[in-house]
Amino acid sequence: MLHWLRLVSPQSLLAITLLGLAPLVVVPPLSSDAQLPPAQTYQPGFWQPVGRFNPQVPVKVKLINQTGMALDYDITTLESFSPAMLPSGKTQLLENLGDDAYIMIYPDDPQTSSPDQSYVLRFSVDVDSKTQTIPADNIATITVTAATPNIEQRFYGHRTINLQRNGAIYFY
Numbered sequence: 001m002l003h004w005l006r007l008v009s010p011q012s013l014l015a016i017t018l019l020g021l022a023p024l025v026v027v028p029p030l031s032s033d034a035q036l037p038p039a040q041t042y043q044p045g046f047w048q049p050v051g052r053f054n055p056q057v058p059v060k061v062k063l064i065n066q067t068g069m070a071l072d073y074d075i076t077t078l079e080s081f082s083p084a085m086l087p088s089g090k091t092q093l094l095e096n097l098g099d100d101a102y103i104m105i106y107p108d109d110p111q112t113s114s115p116d117q118s119y120v121l122r123f124s125v126d127v128d129s130k131t132q133t134i135p136a137d138n139i140a141t142i143t144v145t146a147a148t149p150n151i152e153q154r155f156y157g158h159r160t161i162n163l164q165r166n167g168a169i170y171f172y
Helices: 010-024
Strands: 060-064 070-076 084-086 091-094 101-107 120-125 139-147 159-163 168-171
Touching: 060 084, 060 101, 101 120, 120 159, 120 168
Parallel strands: 060 139
Antiparallel strands: 060 091, 070 084, 070 101, 101 159, 120 139, 159 168
């Protein structure tokens, strides 16, 4: 009665056996524990970028000085760049920044940044309010202003703009 088994190879017999068991294997339906609406992971703070640029295209920075005082700036990631001065009310376009950049900005007059002075440099970058990206021309327009903080916020006025390889813009 089982003579046909002698004619079947062991590999074929294994395949026939597995095919016979296939209907017994039950696959549960896929399910997800996702929340509706999805969880909000954004936490505001200094660790979030203030804007984004396209890292596939060279980024440029347009500095606008609206502080009422002259500012010095330096691109510390470029050895070939010498510190420069930006007069009040003037604009400067910075190009050829490389893959990433740290741009230091501080008052030109050392007396202005003494502990007796109570002000802070404030930076803002023009970005699309929905996407937080700079315009398609990949020029980050950064406006520098001065403000008067309270005593707990006293600061010497030294600040940094950080452009990262991944396209993030940070202010420190």
